[in-house]
Structure formats: C-alpha cells, structure tokens
Amino acid sequence: MRIVDIKEMSVGISSSMRNAVIDFSEMTVSVVAMVSDAVVDGEPLVGYGFNSNGRYAPSEVIRRRLAPRVLAADPDELLDPAGLLEPAQVAAAAMRNEKPGGHGERAVAAGVLDMAAWDLRAKLENRPLWRTIADRVGNDDARPAVPVYAAGGYYHPRGGTSALVDELSGYLALGYTDVKMKIGGADLATDVARIEAVLAALPEGGTLAVDANGRFDLRRAVEVGGALESYDLRWYEEPCDPLDYAAMAALADVYEGPLATGENLLSSQDALNLLRHGGMRPGHDVLQMDPVLSYGLVDYLRTARHLTRHGWSLGDCWPHGGHQFNLHIAAGLGLGGIESYPGLFEPFGGFADDEPVHEGIVTVGDGPGIGFERAARLEPVLDKVRTS
Amino acid sequence: MRIVDIKEMSVGISSSMRNAVIDFSEMTVSVVAMVSDAVVDGEPLVGYGFNSNGRYAPSEVIRRRLAPRVLAADPDELLDPAGLLEPAQVAAAAMRNEKPGGHGERAVAAGVLDMAAWDLRAKLENRPLWRTIADRVGNDDARPAVPVYAAGGYYHPRGGTSALVDELSGYLALGYTDVKMKIGGADLATDVARIEAVLAALPEGGTLAVDANGRFDLRRAVEVGGALESYDLRWYEEPCDPLDYAAMAALADVYEGPLATGENLLSSQDALNLLRHGGMRPGHDVLQMDPVLSYGLVDYLRTARHLTRHGWSLGDCWPHGGHQFNLHIAAGLGLGGIESYPGLFEPFGGFADDEPVHEGIVTVGDGPGIGFERAARLEPVLDKVRTS
Numbered sequence: 113m114r115i116v117d118i119k120e121m122s123v124g125i126s127s128s129m130r131n132a133v134i135d136f137s138e139m140t141v142s143v144v145a146m147v148s149d150a151v152v153d154g155e156p157l158v159g160y161g162f163n164s165n166g167r168y169a170p171s172e173v174i175r176r177r178l179a180p181r182v183l184a185a186d187p188d189e190l191l192d193p194a195g196l197l198e199p200a201q202v203a204a205a206a207m208r209n210e211k212p213g214g215h216g217e218r219a220v221a222a223g224v225l226d227m228a229a230w231d232l233r234a235k236l237e238n239r240p241l242w243r244t245i246a247d248r249v250g251n252d253d254a255r256p257a258v259p260v261y262a263a264g265g266y267y268h269p270r271g272g273t274s275a276l277v278d279e280l281s282g283y284l285a286l287g288y289t290d291v292k293m294k295i296g297g298a299d300l301a302t303d304v305a306r307i308e309a310v311l312a313a314l315p316e317g318g319t320l321a322v323d324a325n326g327r328f329d330l331r332r333a334v335e336v337g338g339a340l341e342s343y344d345l346r347w348y349e350e351p352c353d354p355l356d357y358a359a360m361a362a363l364a365d366v367y368e369g370p371l372a373t374g375e376n377l378l379s380s381q382d383a384l385n386l387l388r389h390g391g392m393r394p395g396h397d398v399l400q401m402d403p404v405l406s407y408g409l410v411d412y413l414r415t416a417r418h419l420t421r422h423g424w425s426l427g428d429c430w431p432h433g434g435h436q437f438n439l440h441i442a443a444g445l446g447l448g449g450i451e452s453y454p455g456l457f458e459p460f461g462g463f464a465d466d467e468p469v470h471e472g473i474v475t476v477g478d479g480p481g482i483g484f485e486r487a488a489r490l491e492p493v494l495d496k497v498r499t500s
Numbered sequence: 501m502r503i504v505d506i507k508e509m510s511v512g513i514s515s516s517m518r519n520a521v522i523d524f525s526e527m528t529v530s531v532v533a534m535v536s537d538a539v540v541d542g543e544p545l546v547g548y549g550f551n552s553n554g555r556y557a558p559s560e561v562i563r564r565r566l567a568p569r570v571l572a573a574d575p576d577e578l579l580d581p582a583g584l585l586e587p588a589q590v591a592a593a594a595m596r597n598e599k600p601g602g603h604g605e606r607a608v609a610a611g612v613l614d615m616a617a618w619d620l621r622a623k624l625e626n627r628p629l630w631r632t633i634a635d636r637v638g639n640d641d642a643r644p645a646v647p648v649y650a651a652g653g654y655y656h657p658r659g660g661t662s663a664l665v666d667e668l669s670g671y672l673a674l675g676y677t678d679v680k681m682k683i684g685g686a687d688l689a690t691d692v693a694r695i696e697a698v699l700a701a702l703p704e705g706g707t708l709a710v711d712a713n714g715r716f717d718l719r720r721a722v723e724v725g726g727a728l729e730s731y732d733l734r735w736y737e738e739p740c741d742p743l744d745y746a747a748m749a750a751l752a753d754v755y756e757g758p759l760a761t762g763e764n765l766l767s768s769q770d771a772l773n774l775l776r777h778g779g780m781r782p783g784h785d786v787l788q789m790d791p792v793l794s795y796g797l798v799d800y801l802r803t804a805r806h807l808t809r810h811g812w813s814l815g816d817c818w819p820h821g822g823h824q825f826n827l828h829i830a831a832g833l834g835l836g837g838i839e840s841y842p843g844l845f846e847p848f849g850g851f852a853d854d855e856p857v858h859e860g861i862v863t864v865g866d867g868p869g870i871g872f873e874r875a876a877r878l879e880p881v882l883d884k885v886r887t888s
Contacts, residue, residue, distance in 0.1 A: 135597060166599055172560035173605065209526065211554055212714040213742040213764030214793075216604015217561065326600040354601040355769045358776055376601030381743045388746055389777050405602075 113197065113236065114187035116156075117147040118179040118225070121497045122169035123162075125457050140169035141460055142221070144179075145498040146228035148197070150236055159232025160484050160494050161224040164404045164433040165457040166375070173221035178206035182225065196236050199229035203410045219378035219407050226408020227437045227482070235481040241437075242476055245444025249413070256476035258442045259449030260469060261321070261346075262286070263434065264456065265293020265310065273309050281313050283454050287469035289318045290346060292451075296324035300339055307343060319346035326350045326376065330359040337367040347372040347398050355382065361391025372398035375432035378406045380414035387422040394424040400451070402432040403441055416445060434461045436482050443476050459489040501585065501624065502575035504544075505535040506567040506613070509885045510557035511550075513845050528557035529848055530609070532567075533886040534616035536585070538624060547620025548872050548882050549612040552792045552821040553845040554763070561609035566594040570613065584624050587617035591798045607766035607795050614796020615825045615870070622828075623869040629825075630864055633832025637801070644864035646830045647837030648857060649709070649734075650674070651822065652844065653681020653698065661697050669701050671842050675857035677706045678734060680839075684712035688727055695731060707734035714738045714764065718747040725755040735760040735786050743770065749779025760786035763820035766794045768802035775810040782812040788839070790820040791829055804833060822849045824870050831864050847877040 122140045146159040163169065182190070185205040192198040206225055210218065234241035246254030262283035268275045280291045293310055295303040303322075310320055322345055328336060333351035340348055347370040352359040354376035364371055371392060377383050383401050386392065392399075399419070403412035416426060427448045431438045434453040442450045452469070453461040464486035466477040477483055484490050510528045534547040551557065570578070573593040580586040594613055598606065622629035634642030650671035656663045668679045681698055683691040691710075698708055710733055716724060721739035728736055735758040740747040742764035752759055759780060765771050771789050774780065780787075787807070791800040804814060815836045819826045822841040830838045840857070841849040852874035854865040865871055872878050 138597065167602060168561075168565060170560075170605075172558075173556075177556060211764060213770075214555060214604040214607070214766050215743075216602040216606050216766070217558075218604050219602070353769055355603075355767070355773065357773065376599060378602050378604070379743075381741055382601075385743065385745065385773065385777070389773070 113148050113150045113191070113195070115146055115182060115190065115197070116149050118174075118183060118228075119145045119147070119497050119500050120171055120174045120179065121500055122171045123493060125165060125460060139165060141165070142169040142171050142174055142224050143493060143497045144174065144224050144228045145494065146225070146232050147498070148232055148236075157232060157235050158498055159228040159230070159235065159481070160497075161227030161229075161231065161437075162435075162460050163220045163224050164402050164435065165453070165461065166432075167217070167220045167405055170217040170221035170224070173217050174224060177210075178218075178221050178225055181208050182206050197229060197233045199226055199233055199408070200410045202226070202229045203408060215379040215382060215406070220405050222407045223404040226410055227404055230409055230437070231481040231484070238480050240476060240478060240480065241440040241482050242443035245409070245441060249416075249445060251444065251446055254444050254446060256443050258439050258474050258476065259472055260288065260452040260474050261290035261292060261430075261449065261472070262288040262454050263292045263323070263451045264453065265291065267294060267297045273306050276306055277309050277313050280310055284315065284318065286454055287471060288452070288454070289315070289472035290321070291318070292321040292323055292346075292349070294325065295322045295336070296327040300336060304339055307340075311343065321346040321349060321372065323349040324351050326352060326354050328352055330356075330362055333359065333363050334366055337363060341367065341369060345369055349373065349400070350375070357386055357389035360386070361389065364391040364393060364397070370397050372400055372430070374400035375402050375405065377401050380406070380411045380418060382406075383415040384418045387418055387424070394422070394428060397428070398448070399424070399429045400432045401429070402438070404433055404435070404437060409441055412441065436463050436484060436487070439463055439467070439474060439476055440482055459487070459493055462487070462489070501536050501538045501579070501583070503534055503570060503578065503585070504537050506562075506571060506616075507533045507535070507885050507888050508559055508562045508567065509888055510559045511881060513553060513848060527553060529553070530557035530559050530562055530612050531881060531885045532562065532612050532616045533882065534613070534620050535886070536620055536624075545620060545623050546886055547616040547618070547623065547869070548885075549615030549617075549619065549825075550823075550848050551608045551612050552790050552823065553841070553849065555605070555608045555793055558605040558609035558612070561605050562612060565598075566609050566613055569596050570594050585617060585621045587614055587621060587796070588798045590614070590617045591796060603767040603770060603794070608793050610795040610799075611792040614798055615792055618797055618825070619869040619872070626868050628864060628866060628868065629828040629870050630831035633797070633829060637804075637833060639832065639834055642832055642834060644831050646827050646862050646864065647860055648676065648840040648862050649678035649680060649818075649837065649860070650676040650842050651680045651711070651839045652841065653679065655682060655685045661694050664694055665697050665701050668698055672703065672706065674842055675859065676840070676842070677703070677860035678709070679706070680709040680711055680734075680737070682713065683710045683724070684715040688724060692727055695728075699731065709734040709737060709760065711737040712739050714740060714742050716740055718744075718750055721747065721751050722754055725751060729755065729757060733757055737761065737788070738763070745774055745777035748774070749777065752779040752781060752785070758785050760788055760818070762788035763790050763793065765789050768794070768799045768806060771803045772806045775806055775812070782810070782816060785816070786836070787812070787817045788820045789817070790826070792821055792823070792825060797829055800829065824851050824872060824875070827851055827855070827862060827864055828870055847875075847881055850875070850877070
C-alpha cells in the first residue's frame with residue numbers, strides 16, 4: 113500500500129471559554145486526511161488526524177514541510193516488514209531536514225500526521241487502534257475501558273460562580289464523577305470561593321482538580337498552594353511556567369498534595385527533563401503530556417520508556433486533549449485515564465456516539481481505527497477535508 | 501506614531517550546503533516590513549526583520565496570529581512614555597492568547613517582528629540601534645566593534661577535504677582569523693583528518709571551532725570529545741540534543757576544552773534551564789542563543805539577566821545567526837562576539853557594505869536603525885516586501 117495524498121484544512125473551534133491565560137474565540141485546528149490506495153468496499157482507506165485544543169492549526173508546517181516529505185518518500189520506506197504502514201517511518205520521513213530543538217508548532221503538526229497514520233494503520237489491520245497499540249507494547253492486560261474526568265470550569269464571561277457550578281454539575285449528570293476547574297484568572301479569595309462552591313456540589317467519591325495554566329511565578333504558586341492544601345484536591349495543575357522544572361521541584365518540596373503538569377511539554381526530551389529536574393513524585397503526581405501536541409504516539413512511546421526508567425507507572429499519566437485518539441492510547445498502554453471536555457471544542461472534542469461516559473469510565477467502541485466514523489458530529493468536517 | 505501595516509513574505513535561501521543534520525536547499529526566511537506613519541524626507545519610516553537561517557519561514561504564525569494582534573492593539577499601548585515605539589509592548593501585544601511553552605515556530609516569528617520593531621525604534625531615534633541598546637541597559641562601555649568568526653566548513657557535496665580547506669581559507673582571506681567547521685556528518689577518522697587539514701591551514705593566532713549540530717548521543721559525544729581534546733579547539737559545539745541538559749552536564753564533567761551550545765534554545769526559559777541543569781562553566785564555555793530565533797531582543801534581555809545571576813559574563817555569549825541585528829546587539833550589550841556566514845544564506849547573511857571584516861572585527865557602520873539600507877544586496881528584497 114501507499115499514501116497517495118495528504119489533505120489539510122484549518123477549521124475554527126470558536127468558543128466563548130477562557131482560562132487563566134488565553135481565550136479560545138480565535139482557536140483553530142488542523143484536520144488532515146491521509147488517503148491510501150488500499151480499498152475496502154470500493155472506497156479508499158483514509159486515516160484522519162486533528163490537533164488538540166490550545167495550540168493553533170499548524171497548517172503551514174503540515175502543508176509546506178511535513179506532508180510533502182511523506183509524499184515524496186519511497187513508499188516502501190513507510191512500511192513495516194509485513195507491508196503495513198509504519199507510523200514511526202512516516203514520522204521519520206516527515207522530520208527530514210528539521211533541526212533538533214524548537215518543539216512548537218512543528219510538534220503539533222507531526223502529532224496531527226501521527227494520528228492520521230495510526231488511524232490508517234489500524235484500519236488496514238481492520239481492528240480498533242487500542243488493540244494495535246497493546247500488541248505493539250506487549251500489554252496483555254489492555255482493556256477498552258478508560259477513566260475520564262471532565263475538564264472545564266472556565267471563567268464564564270457572565271454568570272460567575274453559579275454558572276461554574278451549573279457547568280460542572282452538568283458534567284456529573286452526564287456520567288462523570290471527577291471534574292477540573294480553572295484557577296488563577298481571579299484573585300485568590302474568589303478562586304477559593306469558587307473551589308468551595310464546586311466541592312459542595314460534588315457527590316460522594318467525586319474529586320476536583322484545579323488548573324492554573326502556568327500563570328504563577330514560584331512565590332505565588334507556593335502561596336496559592338498553601339490556600340489549596342486543606343481541600344484534598346485531586347491535583348494542582350501547571351502552577352508555573354511548564355518548562356520551569358526548578359520551580360516545580362521547589363513547589364513539590366512544600367506542597368503535599370498531588371501536582372500535575374505536562375500538556376505544554378511538546379516532546380519526549382522535554383518530558384525527560386521534567387522527570388530529571390522537576391522533582392515530581394512517581395505514584396503521587398500526575399503527568400499530562402498530550403501525544404497529539406508532542407510529535408504523536410511515536411514520540412509518546414519514547415516518553416513511556418523514559419517514565420518506566422525513572423520509576424513512574426503509566427498509570428500516573430492522564431493526557432490532556434479530550435479526543436478519541438487519546439482514548440485508544442490510554443486503553444492500549446494502560447494509562448491512568450484521560451481528560452475530557454464535554455461539549456467543548458466541538459466537533460473535535462469528545463468520543464464516538466457509542467462511547468458514553470458511565471461512572472467516570474468510557475468504554476471504547478468497536479470498529480476499525482480510531483472510530484471517528486462513529487461520531488456523527490465529525491462526519492461533515494472529515495468529508496469536507498477528504499474531498500477538498 | 502503608530503504602526504499602520506505589517507507586511508510579510510517568505511523568501512527562499514537556496515544553498516547546496518549541508519551540516520550533520522539538514523541540508524539547506526529548501527530553507528526559507530520570513531521577511532517583514534513594519535510600516536509606521538512617521539515620515540522622514542517624505543517617506544514613511546519602515547522597520548525590517550527576517551529570521552536567522554536554520555528555521556523555516558514562520559509566515560503563517562506572523563500573518564494569522566502575531567501581526568494581526570499588533571495591528572489590532574491600541575496604538576498608544578505600543579509606545580513608551582516618550583511616545584516612541586516600545587518593542588517590549590509590541591511583543592506583549594503579539595503574544596496575546598498564546599499558551600506558555602511550545603517555543604518553536606512562534607519564537608522565530610516573534611523574533612522577526614522584534615527585529616523590525618527595534619529597527620523602527622532606532623530609526624525613530626535617528627541613531628544606530630547599538631546605541632539605543634547600550635542606553636537601554638546602561639552600558640557606557642559600548643563600542644561599535646564586534647569580534648566575528650566565520651562559520652562554514654559544511655560537507656560539500658563534491659570536493660571533500662580540499663574543498664573544505666579552500667572554503668575556510670577563503671574566509672581568512674576576507675579578514676577573519678577564527679573559523680568553525682561541521683563535524684558528525686562523517687565517521688570520526690574522516691572528521692579528524694578534516695580538522696587536521698584545517699588546522700594546518702590556519703595562520704598563527706587563528707582558532708578553529710567544531711560543530712556537531714546536536715547529532716550525537718552522550719556515549720558518542722564523549723568518544724568524539726576524547727578524539728578532539730588534543731587539538732586545542734576554540735570550542736566543541738552542540739554535541740548532543742540541545743535540550744538534553746543532563747547530557748551536557750555529563751560531558752562538561754569529562755571534556756576539558758570549551759563547550760558551546762544554545763542556537764536551538766528558543767526562549768529565555770530554555771536558556772535558564774541550560775544554566776541551571778547543563779553543568780556549563782562560566783568564563784570557559786560559550787553560549788550561542790540567537791535573539792532572532794528566540795522571541796527577539798526583548799526576551800534576550802531576560803536571558804542576559806539570567807546569565808548575570810548565574811555567574812556568567814555577557815562576554816561568554818556568541819550568538820548564532822550571522823546578520824546585522826546581532827551585530828548591533830553584540831555591540832550594545834558587549835557580547836563576546838557573533839557568528840558570521842561569509843557569502844552564505846544570501847541576501848540575509850552578512851553585514852552592511854561599509855562593514856568589512858578586519859582582523860576578525862567588524863566595525864558597525866553609522867546611520868539610523870540596523871542599517872539594512874546600507875547593504876545593496878538586501879535592497880531588492882526589502883523593496884519587494886515593503887511594496888507588496
């Protein structure tokens with residue numbers, strides 16, 4: 113088989129939400145259709161990919177650099193010995209003539225292509241991607257059931273704390289048990305009141321995590337941590353700049369509760385630096401690197417090896433993102449769980465129509481690939497990209 | 501005054517050169533014209549910027565994200581109390597709605613806009629940029645004389661070692677005394693023979709540095725370092741992945757000669773991590789962060805503060821890049837010197853026509869701004885961008 117075309121389109125995910133750092137009203141997503149010459153039921157097999165929210169569509173990097181290199185590669189170079197598409201080889205071709213370091217838009221672009229390559233690979237094998245992944249890593253215990261938590265709790269332009277409680281209560285009504293809210297976009301007293309209001313609305317056994325989106329300097333992160341410590345939060349996320357490993361290490365020395373970070377580490381090398389220099393505590397803290405923002409599953413498997421060598425369990429990983437690709441990765445590798453954004457970042461956030469949440473668990477639906485075809489909301493945009 | 505337009509164009513810098521990692525035949529550069537409503541001699545004042553070689557044109561990031569935000573900002577927000585354009589305010593406007601971390605194409609795009617903003621600022625002050633910079637940091641010792649070394653020594657597709665020696669000898673004939681060559685693109689014995697041939701061609705007092713472009717793993721970096729140690733090289737550059745601080749620290753433990761790195765650290769936070777975790781030796785090793793690839797001079801001034809706090813001198817800094825902006829930065833801040841690429845990456849590499857090299861020193865020419873207008877080779881491309 114060979115890849116005959118790679119189509120890309122930038123699509124807006126307009127939203128009125130904002131976190132402590134950015135608003136999402138101008139956010140875009142790159143959508144890719146990787147078209148093969150393999151035919152099933154008279155139709156060519158197509159792999160689809162798109163980037164996680166929070167990073168803008170890296171259209172130019174895909175269109176001018178990465179995709180042309182994949183299409184220019186010797187098709188046999190992209191296959192494994194069995195003649196199936198090998199995503200690691202696709203990544204190697206895409207990254208020719210790129211310097212080391214500088215993990216930004218390029219890491220996202222590579223992640224989008226990686227998602228499409230894995231979707232296509234699993235479709236060629238005619239099985240769900242999580243089984244392909246579990247086989248790849250020899251995970252015999254893999255099961256298609258993935259813990260999820262509902263991320264949201266943004267600063268609503270109107271409605272304040274009661275709108276926040278309504279929003280998060282809505283997630284609980286959908287079947288979630290654990291939720292996450294933003295902090296750092298208001299003064300500490302306001303944030304503490306918001307936290308207390310949400311905790312009062314949580315059912316028994318439900319947990320709350322808080323996310324500062326890298327807003328604080330160390331001094332402020334320690335101060336806020338002191339105010340948070342009595343609330344038994346699930347975790348305190350991204351207090352400081354995501355690349356300030358020393359700040360994280362200093363905070364981990366004084367904050368007893370679990371810390372979380374990783375969504376803005378866009379490569380396995382950055383993840384390794386966090387493990388080496390960030391002072392985080394295996395089995396206690398939480399790692400949230402998002403494969404789709406960081407060169408894809410191909411590079412996330414490198415991160416997984418770093419984790420194991422540094423005493424971490426893959427159960428400590430809860431990737432950022434909230435999309436179906438991470439659902440398969442979590443099931444195949446046995447991650448702790450994944451983030452979910454119920455009703456946000458549509459149509460890209462969320463899972464297939466046959467993948468509802470029940471008591472905080474999503475059961476991965478059956479069918480080949482990642483299963484985007486079983487999400488009705490995605491059909492129009494994927495059709496548009498494929499036929500563009 | 502206000503910025504009335506920001507024009508951007510992607511331009512190829514086709515070259516047959518290659519280093520250990522990439523070839524440059526498809527390399528592009530973003531060129532920006534920042535047009536103001538200030539008029540001198542009947543013409544509007546325009547600031548120009550372009551990115552350093554090695555990172556592709558980040559056109560989309562400039563056109564869709566950073567430049568529209570600058571143009572949408574309240575014009576008064578971009579000025580200092582004296583009513584002059586303040587590059588730090590331009591940078592703040594450009595980076596609205598951007599998440600922390602992910603320093604890649606965006607860092608380059610911000611650097612291009614930063615160059616244009618400083619060029620415009622110094623033109624508004626009607627003086628050379630290096631004086632504006634020296635005033636900003638209170639550097640009373642600033643002088644418009646900057647040490648430069650000639651970088652090159654690529655793997656020529658044809659011609660081998662004798663072509664290499666010819667190339668580097670050509671730089672000496674131009675007035676350079678110190679040169680740098682690539683290693684790691686051939687086996688060690690070949691590289692050692694190349695090094696010996698170049699050393700034999702150097703005049704007394706001239707020095708040779710070698711650059712591995714981040715190609716080696718630690719084991720190989722140590723092995724190569726062992727082979728290099730007897731040659732009294734000026735420095736051994738980027739042996740390992742530029743973000744692998746622990747590898748650099750391990751190498752600094754065993755390699756006695758000067759090490760150099762930094763061109764692929766695209767933010768002051770990454771630079772700070774190198775200082776904290778890289779084990780490098782102030783006064784002995786060399787730091788090469790390139791302002792234009794890393795959010796501009798605005799962020800480089802943060803890096804400079806980190807350096808001072810960590811016991812480094814600005815004399816330890818030799819930025820990557822080889823263009824006129826870095827010449828002014830080096831003169832204004834009192835850096836050790838800068839890289840130069842004689843005849844390469846035209847028309848963007850090199851200095852003004854009245855800035856020849858003499859005994860390894862470039863004397864910055866007089867005139868407002870960065871002085872691109874005094875480089876005839878740049879005129880056609882800058883005109884094209886300004887009138888586009």
